[in-house]
Each structure stands twice: as C-alpha cells, then as structure tokens.
Amino acid sequence: MSLKLIKWIYSTIPVETSVVHVGNVEVGGSNPVRVQSMTNTATQDTEACVEQAKRIIDAGADYVRLTTQGVKEAENLRNINAELRKQGYLNPLVADVHFTPKVADVAALYAEKVRINPGNYLDAPRTFKQVDYTDEEYAVELQKIRERLVEFLAICKENHTAIRIGVNHGSLSDRIMTRYGDTPEGMVESCMEFLRVCVEQDFSDVVISIKASNTVIMVRTVRLLVDVMEKEGMKFPIHLGVTEAGDGEDGRIKSALGTGTLLADGYGDTIRVSLSEEPELEIPVARKIVDYIAQRADHPYIPGVANDSFNFLSPVKRETTSIRNIGGDNVPVVVAERLDGKFETNDQFMPDYIYAAKSIPATLENGPDYIVDADVWAEEKEKFEAAGKKCWPAFSHNQLYAVGACQAELKFLFIPYMALTDEAVACLKAHPEIVILSQSNHPNRIGEHRALVHQLMNEGLKNPVIFFQHYSENDVENLQVKSAIDMGALILDGLCDGIFLYNQGTLTHAQVDATAFGILQAGRVRTSKTEYISCPGCGRTLFSLQSTIARVKAATSHLKGLKIGIMGCIVNGPGEMADADYGYVGAGRGKISLYKQKECIEKNIPEEEAVDKLIALIKANGDYHEEEK
Structure with a gap:
C-alpha cells in the first residue's frame, strides 16, 4: 500500500x-x-x-x-x-x-x-x-x-x-x-x-x-x-x-x-x-x-497504520467473531439510546439494542436487548430478566481491569482509537466476547475510526466493531447528511458491524433510528424497507415524476426488501433498473413501460393506468402483500 x-x-x-x-x-x-x-x-x-x-x-x-x-x-x-x-x-x-x-x-x-x-x-x-x-x-x-x-x-x-x-x-x-x-x-x-x-x-x-x-x-x-x-x-x-x-x-x-x-x-x-x-x-x-x-481541513494528525491485507480498491467485509447477533455473517446491528425516557419508536425501524446507561427504563421496548453500564449491570440484570428482557454490560476503556470478572457472554467496550493501548489489545485478545463501541471526537472521525479497525486487523483481533457517532442536531436533514458521511467509508470499506447514532438535539428517537437504518440500507448492508431508484427528472422526462413517485410509494412502501425503479426516460432507465426488481419508465408523452428487472413486460401504457398495472405486475409475481394495519 x-x-x-x-x-x-x-x-x-x-x-x-x-x-x-x-x-x-x-x-x-x-x-x-x-x-x-x-x-x-x-x-x-x-x-x-x-x-x-x-x-x-x-x-x-x-x-x-x-x-x-x-x-x-x-x-x-x-x-x-x-x-x-x-x-x-x-x-x-x-x-x-x-x-x-x-x-x-x-x-x-x-x-x-x-x-x-x-x-x-x-x-x-x-x-x-x-x-x-x-x-x-x-x-x-x-x-x-x-x-x-x-x-x-x-x-x-x-x-x-x-x-x-x-x-x-x-x-x-x-x-x-x-x-x-x-x-x-x-x-x-x-x-x-x-x-x-x-x-x-x-x-x-x-x-x-x-x-x-x-x-x-x-x-x-x-x-x-x-x-x-x-x-x-x-x-x-x-x-x-x-x-x-x-x-x-x-x-x-x-x-x-x-x-x-x-x-x-x-x-x-x-x-x-x-x-x-x-x-x-x-x-x-x-x-x-x-x-x-x-470542516476537516488541516485536522490533527492521525497516527494510523494501514493493514497490509486491506484492499482499498476492492474492499471485502472484515472477518469478525460472531457474538450472538453481532459480527460474523450477521447484518450490522443498530444500537440506540432512550436516556430521556421517551419512546417514539417506529416498529419498522426497531433497534437491536438500546443503551440505558445506569438503570432500567420505566417502559421497555418489545424486541431489543438492553445495554447498561458495567458498574450497575449485576444489580440491574435481575430487573431486566424479571421483565423478560436481556441486558448486557458496557465497559469504558478505563474499566479494563473489571472485564475478566464479568461472566456475561456478550460485553461492550466504549473505546477511542488513542486508548487502544497494549493493555487494551491484551484484554481484547483474552476476551473475544467483547464488542467494541468505537468512539471519536476527532474533526476527522472517519479517519480515527478507520485507524482503530486497521489496528485491530494488525493485531489479529476479530472483535466486532460498532461505530458510536455523537451529534447535537435539531434538523433531521443535518443529521442525515452528517451521519451518512461519517458512516459511508466505514460501511463501504467493510469495517462496520453496527451503528450507534447518539443525538443530543431535539430530534425524536424515531427520526434518529430511521436515519440509522437508512444509512445501512444506502450502504447495501441491511435492508429494512422498500428501495426506490428514481431519477431527478429533466427536459426528457415524459410524465409528472414527483406525483408519480408519491403514488408508487403510497402503494408499495410497505413491501420491505423490494427495489423499484421510477425513471423519466430511457437514457439510464432500463440500465439502472437492472438492479431493481420492478421498473416504471417513461416511454413517450403520457406513456409508460413496465419492467421486471431487465425485461420489458408491457409498453406504452397510459400514465393514468400505469401505477395500478405496476401493482398488478408485482402481485402477479408473488411479491405483493397487503399492508398490516
């Protein structure tokens, strides 16, 4: 390299x-x-x-x-x-x-x-x-x-x-x-x-x-x-x-x-x-x-040492140990926090783990396991179990001395790159059940997160890594843009076993959770909803693109896992939709052609009939189900 x-x-x-x-x-x-x-x-x-x-x-x-x-x-x-x-x-x-x-x-x-x-x-x-x-x-x-x-x-x-x-x-x-x-x-x-x-x-x-x-x-x-x-x-x-x-x-x-x-x-x-x-x-x-x-220009130096086996031009997923549903061949998990006691979770974007810090919340979510700080884990664990929930301890990098005494089969460790000392490396080698929560407050947090994972690879460590990203955003678009940038390279380089977005602004937990799941789907590592491949429109567009997208979404957004292309014309339509399950492409003024992957199924459908015919096509191929109420 x-x-x-x-x-x-x-x-x-x-x-x-x-x-x-x-x-x-x-x-x-x-x-x-x-x-x-x-x-x-x-x-x-x-x-x-x-x-x-x-x-x-x-x-x-x-x-x-x-x-x-x-x-x-x-x-x-x-x-x-x-x-x-x-x-x-x-x-x-x-x-x-x-x-x-x-x-x-x-x-x-x-x-x-x-x-x-x-x-x-x-x-x-x-x-x-x-x-x-x-x-x-x-x-x-x-x-x-x-x-x-x-x-x-x-x-x-x-x-x-x-x-x-x-x-x-x-x-x-x-x-x-x-x-x-x-x-x-x-x-x-x-x-x-x-x-x-x-x-x-x-x-x-x-x-x-x-x-x-x-x-x-x-x-x-x-x-x-x-x-x-x-x-x-x-x-x-x-x-x-x-x-x-x-x-x-x-x-x-x-x-x-x-x-x-x-x-x-x-x-x-x-x-x-x-x-x-x-x-x-x-x-x-x-x-x-x-x-x-x-904002990262002229940032402080990061003394990272790239792993020799890492292929920057064609990265593959880092090999990690599977610990319960984290690492190995599992999809990346989503960790969230509920420290304010508020619960506005969307069932479609339910986190896998919820960080509760020092105590059991008054209300517990259906589904996720919980994470509590290691110094209160033993006493809080019984309360969670009494409520039918599992909880797991989270250590800080200053608590390495206590890791060995803890008998949990899954442990979390909050640690920044600069705290990855010889002592921390020795602890990780002795405890493959530890999942790392990589922290960074560096101006170039991508660089510091990357450095931590490359150091793990250099040490031969296979502990899974969840990236903890901290924000203070009151505007959801700001959170979407910043967190997607911060996670992009980590996901696409194959380094990500999970994501933990912690936002101290005024956004709801549901907004933060949806952003985390959206990032994993955009990085093609975990699917949680229907994906739409739709062009921005131009002078070639042959129908009302925005209203059509809204109608297609209204009819199909509950079909988790499907990819649907909505394209204004043939320039990139059939090609980009080769990656989609179904396609809706402008064929002429007010006319639409429908595709199943690369194959054009029906041409020159009047625009006013096309969305209904798209739904009929999806149903005919067994990919449609009614939305659960």
Missing part, C-alpha cells in the same frame, strides 16, 4: 487534479468543490429554463445543466444563455447530450461545457444482448469513436468549450458489456477510451463523472478510475454523484453516503445531488455535504 494511499485513508488531503476552464468558473486544482444541478423544464421553453436556472443559481449553484435531446434544444441554448447574461446571471451552462454526436457539436457552440456519455455517444443504445466482438472488430469500433470524437474536440477547442465524459452504470454499451461485463472495470474502461483520445489530441478541459445508483459500485468505480488515471499520468477533475438517488430522506442519505465517502477520501472537484424534487432543492443538500467535509 502506497504512502499516498495511507494519507487518503487517514486524512482528507485532496487528490491533485488539473484545472479545467468552464466559462468564468474554473474547476479542479485548488478551486473549491463546485456544486451544480440540472433543469427539468423543456429546453425549447426559454422562459421556463431561464427562470428555473435563476432559482438554481440563487440557491448557490456554480453550474446549471440542461438536457439537449435534439439539435433544436441545443440551438436554443443560445437564447437561454443570452437571456441569463442579460439578467446578470453569468454562471456557466452545461449541455447534457445522449445518443446524437451532432447535438454535442451544436451544443458546444452555445454552452460552456458539454456532457457526453461514452455508453451512447456513438455505440448503439444498450439492448442487454450478448454481442461477440473479435479483437479486430472491437478495434474498428474504437477507431470510429476516435474519429468522431476528434471532430467534436476540434469544435470545443475553437469555442473554448469544456467537456464532461459522463459514464453511467445504467447506460454502458453492449460493446463494453460484452468485453467487461456490468462491472466497475467496464465503467472505467468506457471512460478511459474517451480520455485517451482527449490526451492524444492535447485537449485538457475535461471533467469526468462515473456514476451509479448503487453506492458500493459508485465508490469502488471512482477509486478504481483514479488509480487507472494515475498509472496513465492523468489528473482530470472528477464530478461526483449518486445517480437516481430518489427523494426525501432516502435521496439525502444515499447521496451523502456515496458522495461524502469519496470527498472524505480526497476525491471530487464538483458534485451534484440528484433528488427527485425541484432542482433548486438539491443545492442546500450539496452545500451541506461539501461544508461538512471542509
């Missing part, structure tokens, strides 16, 4: 990137992380686009992106750009292009940056069919792409237009899929094919994005891309985002977890939070993510 990689694990040192000129707002290098959103109005409607762009900019965006599905839309960027400048809005515009290279050529005349998608720039749209290419045929296809891309780059050079090479997991071409499969390696190669042409043509105003709705794939792919670029001497800036993140709590948690993990590792020069809401509502969430990461 390189020294640079160790810095990335324990520090928030940004990875060095080149500066890209995008109109009057540069990105990369030492510039701040730029924030952007995308209009969802028809790009031929100049007035609607201008008004929405103004709202996005007024909310704090650096860039505004607009879809350009045809030449007419690309040409109208001239009018939109001119009207915004006339009204004093100078922020760069970005054109979003799919399927038609000629549209990118035109857009480059009137936008400050043009996004092209390697998956559909020249390759045929994805069909999910196996197509065999010989090496010679593959090389011919690459040459066709090169020749067409060189023409486009020449136009961009002449007009001082930057480009974004934007790879999406949901729109890899059949050509790439045939050679590499639906993998991070395939996504990276799809991007690198285009980057190599840019380097060959000495075109440097390039930003890259490589997105997925699955946070595990998204984070792994960006890490892999940076590694490959570094080996080929490239330092292009990176645009981050979890695509089709959804709306509400889920969209915020998923975006913060994926994007925040990468920013914490030092990756990312510009971000977009893709919410299925009005685009200006994305900006405050994005700003919170960027600002929370920025």
Whole structure:
C-alpha cells in the first residue's frame, strides 16, 4: 500500500487534479468543490429554463445543466444563455447530450461545457444482448469513436468549450458489456477510451463523472478510475454523484453516503445531488455535504497504520467473531439510546439494542436487548430478566481491569482509537466476547475510526466493531447528511458491524433510528424497507415524476426488501433498473413501460393506468402483500 494511499485513508488531503476552464468558473486544482444541478423544464421553453436556472443559481449553484435531446434544444441554448447574461446571471451552462454526436457539436457552440456519455455517444443504445466482438472488430469500433470524437474536440477547442465524459452504470454499451461485463472495470474502461483520445489530441478541459445508483459500485468505480488515471499520468477533475438517488430522506442519505465517502477520501472537484424534487432543492443538500467535509481541513494528525491485507480498491467485509447477533455473517446491528425516557419508536425501524446507561427504563421496548453500564449491570440484570428482557454490560476503556470478572457472554467496550493501548489489545485478545463501541471526537472521525479497525486487523483481533457517532442536531436533514458521511467509508470499506447514532438535539428517537437504518440500507448492508431508484427528472422526462413517485410509494412502501425503479426516460432507465426488481419508465408523452428487472413486460401504457398495472405486475409475481394495519 502506497504512502499516498495511507494519507487518503487517514486524512482528507485532496487528490491533485488539473484545472479545467468552464466559462468564468474554473474547476479542479485548488478551486473549491463546485456544486451544480440540472433543469427539468423543456429546453425549447426559454422562459421556463431561464427562470428555473435563476432559482438554481440563487440557491448557490456554480453550474446549471440542461438536457439537449435534439439539435433544436441545443440551438436554443443560445437564447437561454443570452437571456441569463442579460439578467446578470453569468454562471456557466452545461449541455447534457445522449445518443446524437451532432447535438454535442451544436451544443458546444452555445454552452460552456458539454456532457457526453461514452455508453451512447456513438455505440448503439444498450439492448442487454450478448454481442461477440473479435479483437479486430472491437478495434474498428474504437477507431470510429476516435474519429468522431476528434471532430467534436476540434469544435470545443475553437469555442473554448469544456467537456464532461459522463459514464453511467445504467447506460454502458453492449460493446463494453460484452468485453467487461456490468462491472466497475467496464465503467472505467468506457471512460478511459474517451480520455485517451482527449490526451492524444492535447485537449485538457475535461471533467469526468462515473456514476451509479448503487453506492458500493459508485465508490469502488471512482477509486478504481483514479488509480487507472494515475498509472496513465492523468489528473482530470472528477464530478461526483449518486445517480437516481430518489427523494426525501432516502435521496439525502444515499447521496451523502456515496458522495461524502469519496470527498472524505480526497476525491471530487464538483458534485451534484440528484433528488427527485425541484432542482433548486438539491443545492442546500450539496452545500451541506461539501461544508461538512471542509470542516476537516488541516485536522490533527492521525497516527494510523494501514493493514497490509486491506484492499482499498476492492474492499471485502472484515472477518469478525460472531457474538450472538453481532459480527460474523450477521447484518450490522443498530444500537440506540432512550436516556430521556421517551419512546417514539417506529416498529419498522426497531433497534437491536438500546443503551440505558445506569438503570432500567420505566417502559421497555418489545424486541431489543438492553445495554447498561458495567458498574450497575449485576444489580440491574435481575430487573431486566424479571421483565423478560436481556441486558448486557458496557465497559469504558478505563474499566479494563473489571472485564475478566464479568461472566456475561456478550460485553461492550466504549473505546477511542488513542486508548487502544497494549493493555487494551491484551484484554481484547483474552476476551473475544467483547464488542467494541468505537468512539471519536476527532474533526476527522472517519479517519480515527478507520485507524482503530486497521489496528485491530494488525493485531489479529476479530472483535466486532460498532461505530458510536455523537451529534447535537435539531434538523433531521443535518443529521442525515452528517451521519451518512461519517458512516459511508466505514460501511463501504467493510469495517462496520453496527451503528450507534447518539443525538443530543431535539430530534425524536424515531427520526434518529430511521436515519440509522437508512444509512445501512444506502450502504447495501441491511435492508429494512422498500428501495426506490428514481431519477431527478429533466427536459426528457415524459410524465409528472414527483406525483408519480408519491403514488408508487403510497402503494408499495410497505413491501420491505423490494427495489423499484421510477425513471423519466430511457437514457439510464432500463440500465439502472437492472438492479431493481420492478421498473416504471417513461416511454413517450403520457406513456409508460413496465419492467421486471431487465425485461420489458408491457409498453406504452397510459400514465393514468400505469401505477395500478405496476401493482398488478408485482402481485402477479408473488411479491405483493397487503399492508398490516
């Protein structure tokens, strides 16, 4: 493992990137992380686009992106750009292009940056069919792409237009899929094919994005891309985002977890939070993510020693001892507190353990075990048992001397990284029944938590680790964003056996519990509810996205474990929904197609009938049950 990689694990040192000129707002290098959103109005409607762009900019965006599905839309960027400048809005515009290279050529005349998608720039749209290419045929296809891309780059050079090479997991071409499969390696190669042409043509105003709705794939792919670029001497800036993140709590948690993990590792020069809401509502969430990461700048040194067996580019779950339902092959547990005596628990998000500190609460929850401080455990244990409950002792790192005398089969130990002394290591080696509650009040708590687990691995210890995260939030969005960022890397690196969110603000226990379960689901390690993969909408969207999402959720939110895709159009729809159980995709004005995984089941359904037909499809496949009252 390189020294640079160790810095990335324990520090928030940004990875060095080149500066890209995008109109009057540069990105990369030492510039701040730029924030952007995308209009969802028809790009031929100049007035609607201008008004929405103004709202996005007024909310704090650096860039505004607009879809350009045809030449007419690309040409109208001239009018939109001119009207915004006339009204004093100078922020760069970005054109979003799919399927038609000629549209990118035109857009480059009137936008400050043009996004092209390697998956559909020249390759045929994805069909999910196996197509065999010989090496010679593959090389011919690459040459066709090169020749067409060189023409486009020449136009961009002449007009001082930057480009974004934007790879999406949901729109890899059949050509790439045939050679590499639906993998991070395939996504990276799809991007690198285009980057190599840019380097060959000495075109440097390039930003890259490589997105997925699955946070595990998204984070792994960006890490892999940076590694490959570094080996080929490239330092292009990176645009981050979890695509089709959804709306509400889920969209915020998923975006913060994926994007925040990468920013914490030092990756990312510009971000977009893709919410299925009005685009200006994305900006405050994005700003919170960027600002929370920025607080860690110049933080105190963390003397962590990375474990040699840890694979940063393709991490696997750390091997731990199974203690009751914690560690081993168990899903990560949720620990919560009820120290104020209030009980507002949602039965769907019932914690596995409740920390009660010094005494038995007046009211006990149905389901969870309890944790009490070790110095009162012996006397309180009988009270819990009399009430039909189990309770377990929690020691502080100053009570190691008492661990051996305690006969409990499960013990918890609150300990920060800097207290992981030789004495503590010896205690853990002697007591594999201890579950660690890792604490940190460090400005870079991710780094300190990581350091603790790597030290355990270096010592050959397999004690499970639950991450104790402390907050004082009165706004639930703040808690969602901060805790998802703090937990993201720990989950995606395979280090997490549980999560304990302790909030001393005014939020209810139900809100805190829901956030904890939402984080585990966003990290793909524990499912507790229906997951929705829904796009934010754009000028291509062919139906009322927000009202449709609300109707689908109302009918399906009780179906725990299902993944349902709700997509505005076919650009990423079928591809991103390959990870979903069912899909609802815009097929034409007011028309919907329904999918079962990759297979289109029914096409061109009138929008007013589509939600009912989706429910009927779920029922026909045995995946529907009535909501329990």
